[in-house]
Amino acid sequence: GTPSSAIATGLVDYVLSPAAMPEQLIAYTEGPYLKAAGVAVHEPAISTELTEKVLVLLRSRTGHDFFFYKSNTLRRRIERRMNVHLIDEPVQYLYFLHENPHELDLLFKELLISVTSFFRDPDAWEALGLVLKDLIQSRPDDHTVRAWVPGCATGEEAYSLAMLLRECLDELQRPPSLQIFGTDLDAEAIEAARTGRYPDGIRADVLPRRLEKYFTQDDGTYCIRKEVRDTVIFALQNVIRDPPFTKLDVISCRNLLIYMKSDLQERLLPIFHHALKPDGLLFLGPSETIGSSGHLFETLDKRWKVFRRKESIADLHALPKIPAHVKASDERTMDVAHSGPSVKESRHETTMERVLLQQLAPPSVVVNERGDIIYIHGRTGMYLEPSRGQPRNNILEMAREGLQLELTAAMRQCIASDTEVVCERVRVKTNGEFRTIRLTVAKFHEPETVRGLLLVTFHPMAPDVPEKPEKSTRKRKKTPDAERTEQLQNELQRIQEAYRASVEEMKTLNEELQSNNEELQSSNEELETSKEELESLNEELTTVNAQLQSKLSELSQVNDDMQNLLNSTDIATIFLDTDLNIRRYTAEATRLVTLRPTDVGRPIFELASNLQYEDLAADSHEVLRTLIRKESIVHTVSGASYLMRIVPYRTTENVIDGLVLTFVDIERLIRVTREVEGSGxxxxxxxxxxxxxxxxxxxxxxxxxxxxxxxxxxxxxxxxxxxxxxxxxxxxxxxxxxxxxxxxxxxxxxxxxxxxxxxxxxxxxxxxxxxxxxxxxxxxxxxxxxxxxxxxxxxxxxxxxxx
Ligand SMILES: C[S@@+](CC[C@H](N)C(=O)[O-])C[C@H]1O[C@@H](n2cnc3c(N)ncnc32)[C@H](O)[C@@H]1O
CATH class of the missing domain: 3.30.450.20 (PAS domain)
Structure with a gap:
């Protein structure tokens, strides 16, 4: 039934009898985790140092590293486990982990937060469906559509994608074949995904027509049909550590990046870019972004986070640093090896050489829109120099004196107007001397691999007339024109300096804004993570509540059945606790003892009784002591006779928890006996x-x-x-x-x-x-x-x- 399948998920914190639930629930709600959630500002009770110690233990137990996961998430999850064990002190929990390695497995499971559902955020899936159709139609006939779902949990997302892709393929005359990889860190989740059997509750998430088409019903559950099941391959995989799948058309990685720190997110996105084929789609969760990887992906749906791989060679510089461990036997290894960086790099290099040589011979640099250098042709040392501080690869930061302003303006103009910009007679200061050049900035439109990048070219011009030494100048009398020119030049220089200063200021301001923005974004992500966690907690509470409700209604049903059974037997029955207080009684019992509902909890001997039975107390105590039932015939003051039994009350755990007194009316029996005797x-x-x-x-x-x-x-x-x-x-x-x-x-x-x-x-x-x-x-x-x-x-x- 429901409780056993809930226990089987391994997500259940307590397995208790209904009677023991209220106490445990109250203790839980009063624990540090929920108490902390109730206050507006929550001071982290768990220090970073302690969290790290926990992570080290976790790594040695599971082999998985959570150091790059958001610390707030980690802390909250640790707090939740502390709460389950009603541990207040983080250090105590650390000791507890040392002594109970199994708790590490539970904490690991807790950190994975495997909340998922079919077609989670239905509007997002609708948005993906629209772009998928175009993508599939643009692929050749003999193509195999390949998709990867990292962090697929129990498979709902991978199967959702399989259903959606099938629907797109069904519209084609010669549909290509389909191959979907669903991977996750959680072995149990992967096992569940492979089984492809889901509870009746999925009806809330899957449209009836899809339920009908893609599932079969079996014993109150829904099973994925074989034809869909066969298109999905599930595997254990750590997206951080293991090599990715490649040559993919779609990556659906939802609600996984949100748990990771931004530097890890930034390392994963180039891997996804690398794993996708040209025009491949990346589908993220509603609270996830591509952050600073805008040069790798183009946004197709901002609200529902659908992105398309940008065909830029910029990713050469961000070639995935992971996977770190490549296993020779792995199919994915082969993919990586064959499309490895060196092959790709040399291919791009050749293309670049050809393009540059075709276009221009002068020293040139290929940059992206932010100015990051992608490729350098010829000797550019006279125009560019390494910037101070950490080595950077940005042309604007490396531009020599005199070039920076013009270059910044030219690049901006070229990006905005999409036309070539030419700056004549730009004076660049190199080793104390000024050189005059013509600066051109042009945008590549083809080939595809370099589209959107900028080509910056430095054309040397005829050298300026060398400036005469000051001594001779002083000797010559300046003409008014020369004087005016010098004046204007000085003014221009001042203006240039002022302009440069304000550009610098703006740059600083911009950087500040950018960092504020990043902070805001990360707080936003944190908030979203907390929201997800709250949602997951809420779901858990709703489930517990639903179980309690169903237990309560079962109990009330059993109670009604029992009451009806007892009343229908006409046997007066009184239940007593071990102190002989009334716990429950049947209607028939009120004929022997004056009982009202308010008498529950009162000692039976305080109540008026019709029985002529002085030894009731002594006999009851004796049964409690010896646990041997007692039977005797007792009479009421009105002369009625009853067969009385006193029996110990045993719980299902075989604990004696009181007595059951039954009184069977034997008047009729006596009459019949007399009749028999008389007729005899x-x-x-x-x-x-x-x-x-x-x-x-x-x-x-x-x-x-x-x-x-x-x-x-x-x-x-x-x-x-x-x-x-x-x-x-x-x-x-x-x-x-x-x-x-x-x-x-x-x-x-x-x-x-x-x-x-x-x-x-x-x-x-x-x-x-x-x-x-x-x-x-x-x-x-x-x-x-x-x-x-x-x-x-x-x-x-x-x-x-x-x-
Ligand atoms: C919140 S669930 C999201 C499930 C599903 N993608 C969705 O959006 O409904 C996060 C999943 O990511 C998995 N996960 C966490 N870290 C992972 C990693 N490093 N590699 C692979 N899977 C990971 C967890 O096991 C969990 O199943």
Whole structure:
């Protein structure tokens, strides 16, 4: 049933009887975790140092590293486990982990937060469906659509994608084949995903037409149909550590990045970029972003986080640093090896060389829109120099004096206008001398691999007329034009310096804004994570609540059944606790003891009773002590009689938890007994009065009574006859099959036996001839019927007749 499948998930914190639940739930809600959630500002109770110690233990137990997961998430999950064990002090929990390695497995499971569902955020799936169609239609006919779902938990997301992709493929005349990889860190989740069996509750998430088409029903569960199941391969995989799948059309990685710190997110996104084919789609959770990887992905749906791989060679610089451990036997290893960085790099390099040589021979640099250098052609040292501080690869930061302003403006203009920008006579200061160049910035439109990148070219121009030494200048008298020119040049220089300063300021401001933005984004992610966790907690509470509700309704049903059963037996029953206080009673019991609902909890002896039974207290205590039940007949003041039983009350755990007192009304029994006794006397008198031998037989033809004439005739006595079956009398003279049949018919068919002749040798009186007559005797409604058998000895009559 539901409780056992809940226990089987391994997510259950406590397995308790319904009676023990309230206490545990109250203790849980008063624990540090929920208490902390109730206050607005929550000071982390668990230090970073302690969290790290826990993570080290976790790593040595599971082999998995959670150091790059968001610390707040880690802390909250640790707090939740502390709460489950009602541990207040983090250090105590650390000791607890040392002593109970199994708790590490539970904490590991807790950190994975495997909350999932089919078509989670249905609008997002709708948005993905729209772009998937276009993607699939653009692929060649013989193509295999490949998708990867990292962090697929129990498989719902992978199967959702399989259903959606099938729906897109169904629209095609020659649908390509489909291959989906679902991976997760959690072995149990992967096992569940492989089984493909889901509870009835998925009806809330899956449309009826999909339930019908992609699932079969079995014993209250839904099973994924084989044709869908066969398209998905599930595998254990750590997305951080293991090599990725490659040549993919879609990656659906939802609600996994949200738990990771931003630097880990930034390391994973280039891996996803690398794993996707051109135009491949990346589908993230609603609270996840591509952050600073905008150069790798183009946003297709901002709200529902659908992105397309950008075809840029910029990713050469961000080639995935992971996977770290590549196993030779792994299929994925082969993929990685064949499309490894060196092959790709050299291919791009050749393309670049060709493009640059085709376009221009002068020193040139290929940059992305932010100015990050992708490729350098020719000798550019006269225009660029390494910037101070940490080595950077940005052309704007490396531009020599005089170039930066023009280059920044030209790049901005080129990006905005999408046309080539030419700056004539730009003066660049190199080693104390100024060189004049023509600077051009152009945007690549093709080939595909370099589209969107900028080509910055430095064309050297004829050298300026060298400036005359100051000494000779001073000697010459300046013309007014020269003076004016110098004045203007000075002014221009000042303006340039001011402009540069304000650009610097703006840059700083921009950086600040960017860092604020990042902080905001990370707080936003944190909030979203907390929201997810709260949702998961809420789900857990709802489940517990639903289980409690169902237990309560089961209990109330059982209670009603029991009450009805007890009332229908007409047996007065009183349940007492071990202190002999009333715990529960039946309606019938109120006839013996004056009981009202408010008397529950009161000692039975305080209540007025109709019973004439002084020893009730002593007997009850004795039963509690000896655990031997007690039975006796008790009377009420009005003279009614009851068979009273005092029995120990045993719980299912075999614990004695009180007494059960039952009082069975035996008035009718006594009356019937008296009736039997009375009717017995009546028959006895009749039978004794008749002068023929008479027998009274019961239903089994056993002799209940014989008269004196019978004893005298057959020379026997009552002890030898009464209680025996009639066929066994004497030496079996009465055991005649025909007689047996006739007698056996007398009772059930109300037949009569008339003058049945029996000739036989009797041991004491010799050969005799008898006439038998029998009748059924009914004694009132309650007593069983009997047979009156009269025996007439006709031996002598015959003799007389013969004479
Ligand atoms: C919140 S669930 C999301 C499930 C599903 N993607 C969805 O959105 O419904 C996060 C899943 O990521 C898995 N996970 C966490 N860290 C992982 C890692 N490093 N590699 C692979 N899976 C991971 C967890 O086991 C869990 O099943």
């Amino acid at each position: 006397e009546f028959f006895k008198h009749i039978v004794e009065t008749v002068r023929h031998p008479l027998l009274v037989l019961d239903q089994e033809l056993r002799i209940v009574f014989v008269n004196d004439v019978f004893c005298a005739t057959f020379r026997t006595n009552r002890d030898e006859t009464q209680g025996r079956v009639v066929y066994d009398l004497g030496n079996g003279q009465w055991d005649i099959p025909e007689l047996r049949k006739l007698l056996e018919d007398v009772l059930p068919e109300n037949a009569a036996l008339n003058d049945y002749e029996v000739k036989a040798d009797f041991p004491t009186i010799g050969r005799r001839k008898m006439l038998l007559n029998a009748r059924r005797m009914q004694r009132g409604m309650t007593l069983p019927a009997m047979i009156l058998l009269a025996i007439e000895d006709t031996t002598e009559d015959r003799g007389r007749t013969a004479e």
